[in-house]
Amino acid sequence: MDPSAAAPNGDVYQQSIKAHLKLRGKLSLSLKDDPDTKEKLSLFYTPGVAAVSRLIAEQPDKLNDYSWTNNLVAVVSDGSAVLGLGDIGPKAAMPVMEGKAMLFKHFADIDAVPIVLNAHSADQIVNAVKAIAPSFGAINLEDIAAPKCFEIEERLKDQLDIPVFHDDQHGTAVVVLAGLINAAKVVNKDLKRCRVVVVGAGAAGTAIIKLLNVYGVKQITALDSQGIIGPGRRGLSPEKRALLDLTRPVDHLGGLDRALDGADIFIGVSRPNLLNTEYIKLMNPRSIVFALANPQPEIEPDLAFRAGVAVLATGRSDYPNQVNNALAFPGIFRGALDNGVKRITDDHKLAAAGALAAMVKRPAAGRIIPSLFETSLVKTIAAVIK
Incomplete structure (x- = not known):
C-alpha cells in the first residue's frame, strides 16, 4: 500500500518513512546503573542476584520491589485492526506499537515493550498473553479487532492479577x-x-x-x-x-x-x-x-x-x-x-x-x-x- 494514499497529507507520510528509517526503531533499552566494576557485576548478576531470586521464589508478591515490573507495560497487538488500515498483520503493526510505547515513556515515564503476536484466535492471544504476563506490571491491548477484543480483554482481566486495559x-x-x-x-x-x-x-x-x-x-x-x-x-x-x-x-x-x-x-x-x-x-x-x-x-x-x-x-x-x-x-x-x-x-x-x-x-x-x-x-x- 502507498502510505501517501492513506491520508490527505502525503508529505507527512513520506517524512515519517524517512524518520523511521533513520532511527531504525523508536525504542532502546537504557540502564539504571552500569556493571562496570567487579563488585557491581557480582551484585547485579552472579553470584549476588541468586539471593534476589530466592527471595522472590519465597515471596512472589515482592517481584515489583526487586525488578522493573513495577513500571513495565506490555503493548500487545495481533495487528488485526491497526489505525485506519485494518488487518495488516503483526509485523506491520510494530511501528504503531513502538509509537504507543514511546508515548508511555514520554508522558508518564512508564517503560513499555511492544509485543506483536502471530496469533489469530481469542484462545491463542489469551494464552500468549498469560504466558508472558509474569514479566510485566500491566497489559495494554492495542489494535485488536472486534468482536474478539471484547472476549480477550474480559478473559485476561479474570485470569491475571495485573491491570489489563484495551x-x-x-x-x-x-x-x-x-x-x-x-x-x-x-x-x-x-x-x-x-x-x-x-x-x-x-x-x-x-x-x-x-x-x-x-x-x-x-x-x-x-x-x-x-x-x-x-x-x-x-x-x-x-x-x-x-x-x-x-x-x-x-x-x-x-x-x-x-x-x-x-x-x-x-x-x-x-x-x-x-x-x-x-x-x-x-x-x-x-x-x-x-x-x-x-x-x-x-x-x-x-x-x-x-x-x-x-x-x-x-x-x-x-x-x-x-x-x-x-x-x-x-x-x-x-x-x-x-x-x-x-x-x-x-x-x-x-x-x-x-x-x-x-x-x-x-x-x-x-x-x-x-x-x-x-x-x-x-x-x-x-x-x-x-
Whole structure:
C-alpha cells in the first residue's frame, strides 16, 4: 500500500518513512546503573542476584520491589485492526506499537515493550498473553479487532492479577466522556438528559456506549453499517444484541436520518464523510458533534459549523478539540502501577473522565478538552486511579 494514499497529507507520510528509517526503531533499552566494576557485576548478576531470586521464589508478591515490573507495560497487538488500515498483520503493526510505547515513556515515564503476536484466535492471544504476563506490571491491548477484543480483554482481566486495559475501547471512551461533559456545559444542556447517537458499533463505539450508560446517559441510539441497532433487527451478533440493554433506539429500524431527528449529540467512530449538513439540520439546536473517524472525520468542520453545530470534536490534531487516547492512558496506567490497582473498573474510568474534564476551567466551544502537553495531565489522572 502507498502510505501517501492513506491520508490527505502525503508529505507527512513520506517524512515519517524517512524518520523511521533513520532511527531504525523508536525504542532502546537504557540502564539504571552500569556493571562496570567487579563488585557491581557480582551484585547485579552472579553470584549476588541468586539471593534476589530466592527471595522472590519465597515471596512472589515482592517481584515489583526487586525488578522493573513495577513500571513495565506490555503493548500487545495481533495487528488485526491497526489505525485506519485494518488487518495488516503483526509485523506491520510494530511501528504503531513502538509509537504507543514511546508515548508511555514520554508522558508518564512508564517503560513499555511492544509485543506483536502471530496469533489469530481469542484462545491463542489469551494464552500468549498469560504466558508472558509474569514479566510485566500491566497489559495494554492495542489494535485488536472486534468482536474478539471484547472476549480477550474480559478473559485476561479474570485470569491475571495485573491491570489489563484495551485502550482502543476505554481510552477512547474516557476522553469522549470528558469532552461531552464540557461540551454539554458550553451548550447549557444536561448531558444525562441528552439524546445521543453513536455511529459505529466496534470496539470504540461499544465502549463509549457502555461508559455513557454508566455515567447516566440513557437516551442512546446505536448504529452500524446496516442502520439502527434495535429489537427489530435480525442477525445481530451477541455483542450487538447486548447493546440493546444499554440503548434506547428512536425506532426499531431505520437509518441515520431517523436516528438524528431530534438528537442532541452525534458521536461517530465510523467512516469519513458519513455526516452531511442535511442530517445535522435534523438535530436539536446547539448540537454537539464528535466526528472521530481518522484520518478524515465524518464531516469537515466548516460544513459542520455552517449547518449549525455548536461544538465539534475530531480525532485530528490540526482541528480544535482532538479526542486523543493519549490524554487518558498514560495517567490511567501511571495511577494503576503506582497505587497497586489490579483491575481497572468503570469507577476508575468515570473518575479519569471527570478529572480530565475538570482540567478545563472555563469550557468553550473551541476548548472542551485539555492539551496533551499540559504538565499536570498525567499526575491529575493518576491521582484518581486508586
